[in-house]
Amino acid sequence: MTAYDKLMSFQRETGALAQVAGRLGWDQEVMMPHGASEQRSEEMAVMESILHARRTDPRVGEWLDAVDDGALDEEGTAHLRHIRRSYERGLRVPAKLATDIARITSRAHRIWAEARADDDFAAFAPVLKEVVRLKREEGAALAAGGDAYDALLDDYEPGATAAQLSGMFGALRPRLVALRQAVLDRPQPASLQGTFDEQAQMMLSQTVARTFGYEMARGRIDKAVHPFSSGSGDDVRITTRTNALDPFNCLYSTIHEVGHAAYEQSIRSSYRFTPLGQGVSMGVHESQSRIYENQLGRSRAFTSWLFTRMTELFGDLGLDGPDAFYAAVNRVQNGFIRTEADEVQYNLHVLLRFDLEQALIAGTLEVDDLEAAWNERFLSDFGFPVDKPSDGVLQDVHWSAGLFGYFPTYSLGNVYAGCLHKALRAAVPDLDSQMVAGDLAAATAWLSENVQQYGGLYEPRDVITRACGEAPSEAPLLDYLEAKFGAIYGL
Amino acid sequence: MTAYDKLMSFQRETGALAQVAGRLGWDQEVMMPHGASEQRSEEMAVMESILHARRTDPRVGEWLDAVDDGALDEEGTAHLRHIRRSYERGLRVPAKLATDIARITSRAHRIWAEARADDDFAAFAPVLKEVVRLKREEGAALAAGGDAYDALLDDYEPGATAAQLSGMFGALRPRLVALRQAVLDRPQPASLQGTFDEQAQMMLSQTVARTFGYEMARGRIDKAVHPFSSGSGDDVRITTRTNALDPFNCLYSTIHEVGHAAYEQSIRSSYRFTPLGQGVSMGVHESQSRIYENQLGRSRAFTSWLFTRMTELFGDLGLDGPDAFYAAVNRVQNGFIRTEADEVQYNLHVLLRFDLEQALIAGTLEVDDLEAAWNERFLSDFGFPVDKPSDGVLQDVHWSAGLFGYFPTYSLGNVYAGCLHKALRAAVPDLDSQMVAGDLAAATAWLSENVQQYGGLYEPRDVITRACGEAPSEAPLLDYLEAKFGAIYGL
Numbered sequence: 001m002t003a004y005d006k007l008m009s010f011q012r013e014t015g016a017l018a019q020v021a022g023r024l025g026w027d028q029e030v031m032m033p034h035g036a037s038e039q040r041s042e043e044m045a046v047m048e049s050i051l052h053a054r055r056t057d058p059r060v061g062e063w064l065d066a067v068d069d070g071a072l073d074e075e076g077t078a079h080l081r082h083i084r085r086s087y088e089r090g091l092r093v094p095a096k097l098a099t100d101i102a103r104i105t106s107r108a109h110r111i112w113a114e115a116r117a118d119d120d121f122a123a124f125a126p127v128l129k130e131v132v133r134l135k136r137e138e139g140a141a142l143a144a145g146g147d148a149y150d151a152l153l154d155d156y157e158p159g160a161t162a163a164q165l166s167g168m169f170g171a172l173r174p175r176l177v178a179l180r181q182a183v184l185d186r187p188q189p190a191s192l193q194g195t196f197d198e199q200a201q202m203m204l205s206q207t208v209a210r211t212f213g214y215e216m217a218r219g220r221i222d223k224a225v226h227p228f229s230s231g232s233g234d235d236v237r238i239t240t241r242t243n244a245l246d247p248f249n250c251l252y253s254t255i256h257e258v259g260h261a262a263y264e265q266s267i268r269s270s271y272r273f274t275p276l277g278q279g280v281s282m283g284v285h286e287s288q289s290r291i292y293e294n295q296l297g298r299s300r301a302f303t304s305w306l307f308t309r310m311t312e313l314f315g316d317l318g319l320d321g322p323d324a325f326y327a328a329v330n331r332v333q334n335g336f337i338r339t340e341a342d343e344v345q346y347n348l349h350v351l352l353r354f355d356l357e358q359a360l361i362a363g364t365l366e367v368d369d370l371e372a373a374w375n376e377r378f379l380s381d382f383g384f385p386v387d388k389p390s391d392g393v394l395q396d397v398h399w400s401a402g403l404f405g406y407f408p409t410y411s412l413g414n415v416y417a418g419c420l421h422k423a424l425r426a427a428v429p430d431l432d433s434q435m436v437a438g439d440l441a442a443a444t445a446w447l448s449e450n451v452q453q454y455g456g457l458y459e460p461r462d463v464i465t466r467a468c469g470e471a472p473s474e475a476p477l478l479d480y481l482e483a484k485f486g487a488i489y490g491l
Numbered sequence: 492m493t494a495y496d497k498l499m500s501f502q503r504e505t506g507a508l509a510q511v512a513g514r515l516g517w518d519q520e521v522m523m524p525h526g527a528s529e530q531r532s533e534e535m536a537v538m539e540s541i542l543h544a545r546r547t548d549p550r551v552g553e554w555l556d557a558v559d560d561g562a563l564d565e566e567g568t569a570h571l572r573h574i575r576r577s578y579e580r581g582l583r584v585p586a587k588l589a590t591d592i593a594r595i596t597s598r599a600h601r602i603w604a605e606a607r608a609d610d611d612f613a614a615f616a617p618v619l620k621e622v623v624r625l626k627r628e629e630g631a632a633l634a635a636g637g638d639a640y641d642a643l644l645d646d647y648e649p650g651a652t653a654a655q656l657s658g659m660f661g662a663l664r665p666r667l668v669a670l671r672q673a674v675l676d677r678p679q680p681a682s683l684q685g686t687f688d689e690q691a692q693m694m695l696s697q698t699v700a701r702t703f704g705y706e707m708a709r710g711r712i713d714k715a716v717h718p719f720s721s722g723s724g725d726d727v728r729i730t731t732r733t734n735a736l737d738p739f740n741c742l743y744s745t746i747h748e749v750g751h752a753a754y755e756q757s758i759r760s761s762y763r764f765t766p767l768g769q770g771v772s773m774g775v776h777e778s779q780s781r782i783y784e785n786q787l788g789r790s791r792a793f794t795s796w797l798f799t800r801m802t803e804l805f806g807d808l809g810l811d812g813p814d815a816f817y818a819a820v821n822r823v824q825n826g827f828i829r830t831e832a833d834e835v836q837y838n839l840h841v842l843l844r845f846d847l848e849q850a851l852i853a854g855t856l857e858v859d860d861l862e863a864a865w866n867e868r869f870l871s872d873f874g875f876p877v878d879k880p881s882d883g884v885l886q887d888v889h890w891s892a893g894l895f896g897y898f899p900t901y902s903l904g905n906v907y908a909g910c911l912h913k914a915l916r917a918a919v920p921d922l923d924s925q926m927v928a929g930d931l932a933a934a935t936a937w938l939s940e941n942v943q944q945y946g947g948l949y950e951p952r953d954v955i956t957r958a959c960g961e962a963p964s965e966a967p968l969l970d971y972l973e974a975k976f977g978a979i980y981g982l
Contacts, residue, residue, distance in 0.1 A: 016537040019530075023518065024511060031522065035708035036726035039510075039763060046507040050541070217526035235527035272530065 003066035004076065008274065010063075011083060014054045015273030019232060021047040026230040026237055030222045052098070056090035075276065078457050082275030085158065092141050101134050105402040112400035121371045121389045128399060129367045132360050135404050139361055149361040153405035156282040157412060159459050162358055165408050168415055168474040169351050175478050177381055179485060180344050184334070186489040189327035193318030198242035198250075200313055205240055205254040207309070212292055213444035214238070214258045215265055227253035229260035229289075233272045236264045247310070248329060252293055259292030260285055262444060266452035281460035282406065286413020287420060288447065294343050295421040295480065296443055300326050301435035309438075327488050334384060336391035344485055347414055348381045353396070353407040361404055416464050418477025420451065423468040494557035495567065499765065501554070502574060505545045506764030510723060512538040517721040517728055521713045543589070547581035566767065569948050573766030576649065583632050592625050596893040603891035612862045612880045619890060620858045623851050626895050630852055640852040644896035647773040648903060650950050653849055656899050659906055659965040660842050666969050668872055670976060671835050675825070677980040680818035684809030689733040689741075691804055696731055696745040698800070703783055704935035705729070705749045706756055718744035720751035720780075724763045727755045738801070739820060743784055750783030751776055753935060757943035765947075772951035773897065777904020778911060779938065785834050786912040786971065787934055791817050792926035800929075818979050825875060827882035835976055838905055839872045844887070844898040852895055907955050909968025911942065914959040 108127045115124035139148030224239035238257035242250045271277035279285040307325040338349035359365035374393040375386045386392035428442045450467035464472045599618045606615035630639030715730035729748035733741045762768035770776040798816040823833045829840035850856035865884040866877045877883035941958035955963045
């Protein structure tokens with residue numbers, strides 16, 4: 001066996017173990033009896049420590065040194081890029097720092113949950129300071145002289161930099177603020193009325209998931225508190241949730257997670273358990289979930305099909321035909337919560353977090369000033385004040401978990417979705433007439449063929465560039481949003 | 492850290508990984524999408540290879556050598572006994588032999604399933620010969636000069652020998668054959684009539700499981716093709732199955748698995764992930780499942796409570812009161828299949844297998860003569876001929892999986908259950924009046940206190956001896972069966 005073969009054999013085992021750990025995470029959210037949580041955290045800790053030890057195993061370093069890079073094909077080169085990157089990042093973070101971060105974020109998560117329930121940012125601030133201090137340290141260690149925030153961001157979006165994202169997001173923000181204001185100045189369309197049987201919602205979710213190409217033979221749909229997708233290859237499971245008053249929550253959570261899951265299901269099967277065998281970045285992942293959910297799922301064409309299905313299933317929806325249904329699906333209204341935001345406002349929530357967390361890591365903003373900075377920025381972009389911390393600075397779990405650099409990938413995913421949607425429309429000119437008939441096959445096949453199948457083969461930005469035939473920019477997303485919401489709201 | 496501390500820390504990690512592998516097994520039977528089976532076997536293979544490597548890790552040998560045995564308390568001594576035994580057994584089996592067995596049994600399992608479906612023993616015989624050859628080899632390697640079958644048996648029932656079991660079983664067989672014949676010469680009691688809603692069966696299963704002390708906060712009940720119990724400590728899950736025509740199948744499968752699960756749930760929590768943190772042997776495990784299922788669950792007292800619950804839930808059962816219900820629950824009838832057998836005949840099925848598999852390993856019986864030997868013995872004990880291989884020599888999965896030495900633990904469990912039942916009746920004199928009211932608390936508390944809490948602390952036979960105050964024998968089981976079925980059938 002060559003050094004490369006040994007390396008890959010070792011990596012495939014590590015990949016299989018990572019799948020097992022992921023399945024355990026799914027089980028914890030969906031199936032585990034509540035009395036098992038302490039035992040489970042011990043099991044997870046052992047799995048994590050084995051995975052960590054394998055990622056920084058000295059043999060990996062020896063094999064990496066011994067590989068003849070010149071003899072590798074495109075896939076071999078990509079494998080090596082991933083393995084080298086992960087190995088080097090692992091070595092840069094001292095073991096004590098990694099342990100400290102794991103311990104403090106576990107504590108911070110508990111304290112955050114309590115502080116949010118009590119609407120008391122001051123109770124969370126001390127432990128958040130510790131998290132920020134350690135993440136600054138980790139960022140500096142990873143950056144090895146470069147920018148600490150970029151180094152953290154690289155964990156979620158390899159190759160991206162804050163400067164590059166700020167360029168896109170800087171162009172996004174003013175036009176979104178303006179669009180939001182224009183829309184909210186117009187009369188609101190009617191919203192969905194009634195109560196909706198939750199079992200029927202789950203059945204419709206199954207139908208819709210299949211319609212969007214989710215392979216049920218290699219996945220399953222369960223209910224959980226938070227919708228998520230989990231796993232790769234032939235075992236990719238999603239969760240959704242139901243609310244008797246709001247079937248859109250269930251349906252669009254499902255479609256969103258199907259976007260993530262279809263990506264994982266569509267990766268070339270030969271990549272199983274290798275570094276290429278999973279979605280290449282959070283941004284590209286989110287581009288799939290968002291294009292499924294929004295550009296396709298919330299389109300005039302698809303909602304027309306959905307209107308008919310829902311009327312058959314639930315009877316009168318209290319809406320006057322497919323146009324009113326389309327407007328109800330795409331209703332824009334004031335709100336504090338990122339995860340409940342519509343397409344127009346969602347990125348404003350994210351951009352706020354992106355700017356604040358950059359400043360926190362750079363040290364130009366301290367935790368003591370974070371709540372005020374949040375509230376000021378919210379008022380500026382949304383035009384009304386935050387009413388309480390749980391609707392503001394305490395609403396998201398990310399910072400308590402040490403996930404600095406994660407937020408911008410949400411908006412990057414939306415930007416990528418905008419680019420892909422433009423290219424998809426050009427490639428499938430009669431997309432609307434297909435979607436009106438509930439036929440998403442051409443759209444999902446195009447995404448599978450041009451994005452999903454490659455897994456980790458190309459760098460994230462390159463996947464999008466190759467699919468679209470041009471470098472990604474925020475313009476297609478803005479054009480799409482202005483046209484769509486301009487039409488719905490008669491701007 | 493002392494060598495003992497290092498050893499135990501390593502063992503706890505191994506124990507946690509074993510729990511994870513077990514959970515994966517549960518997932519595979521209950522939740523996994525069917526398209527994931529190939530991917531899952533690769534994941535399981537990696538988990539197994541890591542577990543195997545840890546069990547024979549040279550550091551374990553070094554720590555074992557360095558431990559000061561004299562400084563250990565009772566629990567430490569027991570830990571060391573388990574670890575040393577597992578380590579030494581691991582070393583005795585050459586890696587190539589272990590791999591060969593894993594490969595051939597995986598193949599044999601597939602071929603067995605096909606052969607059983609085709610009722611064609613000749614199709615299974617060649618691969619079974621290979622399995623037997625390798626298991627003889629493994630037994631000889633493990634025995635290191637001793638008896639090969641005993642060495643295999645030791646995997647499931649540490650400390651037991653075929654000679655010791657043959658003593659008990661030799662006394663069991665003639666009295667069971669006689670009891671069976673006497674019972675079958677009598678008129679049959681009426682059986683349950685009607686169809687029974689399967690959701691209602693599952694609801695009743697939940698109630699009954701709780702009644703028998705199964706803690707739902709640390710477990711869950713799902714449906715699966717085969718009932719089983721899985722996991723230890725705070726996450727012990729069971730499965731059952733439903734059949735609209737036979738609610739007893741669901742209920743008594745549940746009670747049986749609750750016996751296994753209660754054992755695992757009741758082990759001292761300080762033993763978590765250690766070699767003491769699980770049931771000590773298959774025989775002791777089966778003693779718990781069988782006493783729950785039969786001596787308690789199929790008692791006149793408990794079935795009286797159950798009759799009322801089932802009548803409330805399902806309406807008229809077509810049976811004339813609790814005596815008729817009790818007789819229906821305990822109906823004895825001719826049948827080929829071990830897993831469907833009643834209390835009187837069950838052990839005759841097991842003893843047949845025990846004698847044949849001993850002869851196979853000893854080389855006094857060859858696979859080519861196995862089907863004839865099975866059919867001859869069956870005719871002799873049951874008085875009617877086997878009609879086809881799937882009702883005879885091909886009915887059980889065990890031999891295809893290489894599980895030689897497993898079968899006798901079923902009957903040993905029944906013998907132990909008989910002993911424990913005698914002791915329990917002495918300790919809780921008013922047990923029947925409690926069970927009539929659906930109160931199993933004193934019975935399950937006695938078993939928890941006297942057997943279950945100890946996990947692996949004592950040797951299997953010693954656990955039973957301590958609980959009963961005398962060495963186990965087959966006499967209490969025989970006395971119980973003759974009295975019970977004598978009364979039901981008016982002998």
